Amino acid sequence: MYYNNNDVRLEELPIPEVGSDELLLRIEASGICGSDVMEWYRIQRAPTVLGHEVAGTVAQVGSGVSQFREGDRLVVTHHVPCNACRYCLSGSHTVCDTLRATSYDPGGFCEYVRLPAINVDRGAIPIPDGVPFDEASVAEPLACVYRGQRRANIQPGQTVLVLGSGLAVSTDLSDFRLEAARRLGADETLRADQYTPDRLREVNDGRLADLVIVATGARPALLQAIESVDRDGTVLFYAPTEPGVEIPVSINDVFFRNGATFTTTYAAAPGDLTTALDLIASGRVQIGDMISHHLPLAETDLGFKLTAGASDSLKVIVEPQR
Incomplete structure (x- = not known):
């Protein structure tokens, strides 16, 4: 109970x-x-x-x-x-x-x-x-x-960044979970408290991610996701936030000029x-x-x-x- x-x-x-x-x-x-x-x-x-x-x-x-x-x-x-x-x-x-x-x-x-x-x-x-x-x-x-993954239209050959221990390129605050991500197939793992989009570029041939999956409701991770998605890329918000959490998004820079797509799943x-x-x-x-x-x-x-x-x-x- x-x-x-x-x-x-x-x-x-x-x-x-x-x-x-x-x-x-x-x-x-x-x-x-x-x-x-x-x-x-x-x-x-x-x-x-x-x-x-x-x-x-x-x-x-x-x-x-x-x-x-x-x-x-x-x-x-x-x-x-x-x-x-x-x-x-x-x-x-x-x-x-x-x-x-x-x-x-x-x-x-x-x-x-x-x-x-x-x-x-x-x-x-x-x-x-x-x-x-x-x-x-x-x-x-x-x-x-x-x-x-279906809603995000994941495709072979894409660079996938998972904020909140996942595979492909994974970020987390837990070394235990980062090690598990490496063991289960992640190509790269980065500590979330040291992560920046520039670090992603360093391990991804100078590029940002085609697909960013946000597997945590933490506001800093939401902001990182927007900064980490490549042109014509997709951000999948997989986890809900606490009530009242809002994030600023530049319509011109993120959507109009760079063609990013935001989606969710439940x-x-x-x-x-x-x-x-x-x-x-x-x-x-x-x-x-x-x-x-x-x-x-x-x-x-x-x-x-x-x-x-x-x-x-x-x-x-x-x-x-x-």
């Missing part, structure tokens, strides 16, 4: 009762998302059970459910679209009103969740054979990354999740190397502290059945 980032308690709740078109999922793995530790955002709903990056086993099947059976291994999404509104029909599922209103009961940091009928219908995806639960739980954040559509699971199953994305901690449910509070600190951890997975 989440009260704040430093107060996550182990509490007893009744196992949810399942209706005719619903499922009961036994949670095997649940990842802690960066959004879970955005205290300014989560505190509004506290106390609550968080967790939306989940993988588990079907423990009970409602009488009206025919596509799943007890023992099936599933990844399930908490937010699902209607697939019928003007946004969904144009491919913009993540701005659908239904997606913003749906969830499961109670949340992923628990032993069992109830999947409402709409989540069973369009938010439950079988885990491919050979994919362990911990890696499968990372399908949801990977799907968000995949959607962001969440993922069911199709993105299916693609993410395929990427994991095929081994094209080595999820296992990105998981730094496996914790039992009783140590979820430690997981929140590790994720909020964002220095000596990568992906933290809670395993309620340990």
Whole structure:
């Protein structure tokens, strides 16, 4: 039960009762998302059970459910679209009103969740054979990354700068995360407190970045992103900021003369999740190397502290059945 980032308690709740078109999922793995530790955002709903990056086993099947059976291994999404509104029909599922209103009961940091009928219908995806639960739980954040890359129109041969430990050229304040970025494929890593666009030019043949992905909501990183994008390049704002954060942008210099594009991304559509699971199953994305901690449910509070600190951890997975 989440009260704040430093107060996550182990509490007893009744196992949810399942209706005719619903499922009961036994949670095997649940990842802690960066959004879970955005205290300014989560505190509004506290106390609550968080967790939306989940993988588990079907423990009970409602009488009206025919596509799943007890023992099936599933990844399930908490937010699902209607697939019928003007946004969904144009491919913009993540701005659908239904997606913003749906969830499961109670949340992923628990032993069992109830999947409402709409989540069973369009938010439950079988885990491919050979994919362990911990890696499968990372399908949801990977799907968000995949959607962001599509929106940014990432192309082979581009120079990609990730502000907030990523691959290609990565910046961060954490040496632990910079080392992880190097190990996972980054061509260059630069400390964020020493980073300037000139440093990027030094490691990139005199050029700025074709694509800048801002994976942090820190205002200095937002300003760095604008200064670091090359002509006709793109800035993808991947992480939200705290309320009230604004940045100055010169329309003439950034957009009119240099042709830069700014875009954002939020969440993922069911199709993105299916693609993410395929990427994991095929081994094209080595999820296992990105998981730094496996914790039992009783140590979820430690997981929140590790994720909020964002220095000596990568992906933290809670395993309620340990």
